Amino acid sequence: MAVLVLSACAAGAGRSSDIAERFAPDGAFLTVQDVALHYHVTGPEGAPAVLALHGASANLHELRSALEGPLAHYRVIWLDRPGLGWSERPSGAWSPQREAALIAAFLDAMETGPVTVIGHSWGGAITLRLMMDHPDKTAGAVLIAPALRAHVGEAAFYNRATLWPVVGPVITHAVVPLSGPGQLESGAASAFHPEPLPDNYVERVRLALILRPGPWRANAEDMARVNDHLAAQEERYGEITQPVILIAGPQDSVVSTRRHAHPVAETLPAGELRELDAAGHNPHHGEAGAAAVVEALETVRARLTAPDARNH
Template sequence: MLGAVLAGGFLLALIAGLIIANSIQTRIEADHPPAGEFVEVDGTRLHMRQTGPSDREPILVLHGAASNMEEPFLALADTLKDEHVLWLDRPGLGWSDRPDAEWSPRAEAALITRLLDTLEIDRALVIGHSWGGAISMRLALDHPERISGLVLIAPALGAWIGDAAWFNKASFWPVIGPLFTRLLVPLTGKPQLRSGAVNAFHPEPVPEGYAETTSLALLLRKPNWLANARDMADVNRHLEQQEPHYHKVEHRTIFLAGKGDTVLWSHRHSGLTASRMKNAELRWIKGAGHNLHHHQQDAVAAAIADVRAG
């Protein structure tokens, strides 16, 4: 009898937790609605925003893991106000869908290239931050004719950077995975997002209202969480496949790396990669962290100008 009572109580608590978690996700979607336009590419709906004069060479901005286009937009919108900029929610993140197929940087680069086709854009200068840097390099490797140059901000490029965080792998465990993504992620995720932001900015300060302004909580939506978790769970395998080919990239490329970055070891990523490329330059920024584009906008603008000049 006692066992039945305990089991019934656990079931009721689980149901109540799932209801609360679902309401949290609904609230997140209401608080952070799509702010751009939707473009359908090969049956996949992508969310993006275009700003600036259309007669300039486009700049494509690719955000990093766990975020969306609002993250770099907050940092660089004013700096790039006179540029034609494509701010993209990378497939599976923000409000962009991801095809229901095995995913990889190669597949993502191919879909982004087809987006450029849809928008009738021949070439673009690409800015990639963190994991967006890995996608940028995949674009340069697979579709070099579509890229005019690269500005890579604290990019994640080197294989075997350590095991994926346990929660990324746990999201795909049988039985536990669905409960984790539907229950624990919405209920406990927001404090983790804030602590993650502090780590990403260290040693620089997190801008006031950063999490809210960048719609960071969209990561707690089930499809967003699973897309990002899959990317990060497979990160070493993806980078192992593309790292040996970086020397083939001939585009003018400028790497921006923070001396204080605690998210990744930039000597291993930006440093080693830049040394292997024919037309690359690494610019160290003292006192900067992983999200350096929020406090070092002048360095980003100078890199863009120098890539074009080069």
């Protein structure tokens, strides 16, 4: 048995190496608090600054592949969230609070001034944590299909098992790299439902990066404790006075719009929900959804300069 496990781990290491070579980092790295964070910047210098935070199991290319063109007139920072894509994550128990603090330090190092944030799915929860804990770093937000409230159900078994001793390393280093590639397209398709999976989506967004041991474990750490993380912050959303527009679809099968976006939009003092009837969990990849994100971003920025918003 031990020989079989070692053999599988060796094969998994080879597959992980292939993925890393195929989707090598092509952005810049900035070391913040001894943590290397990977990012891209697009758009003209001097344009309004936007920070894009992707969701679980993803990397910066998930948002960038859909929105770089529509947001070409903004200065957008596409960040691999800590632990995912090619960004590192420090050791120790991780939480949205720690992640927001690291991102705030990253923005300081980038000298961006306050940014408007686009957060997708779990990136929406990180966005609101950033706005609550570091309001001076943010200037409003657009949340796409955000996951924001606790009691979303039990974490998937594979996320919990990834953190177990003995079993976890085998899952991370052998099972996931070897069996994961065959599951990527079907998993992505279920997230897009009822919308169709875009052509070449898995390749374009470099989804296979999640199958590498580091990102897989980091994502499992987030998702295994998702209810605890959200319970620790959802009662504070009323503190956020900056404008926030939530974009979601009633048919989202990954994150319930009724459970998450509806009540949080009502809780946020300057919140607004814009529903897209035909959208699933990734509306920004469709023409109408991308246009809705741009329109929401422009609305948020306009509200920030309105007379009744200047004291927020």
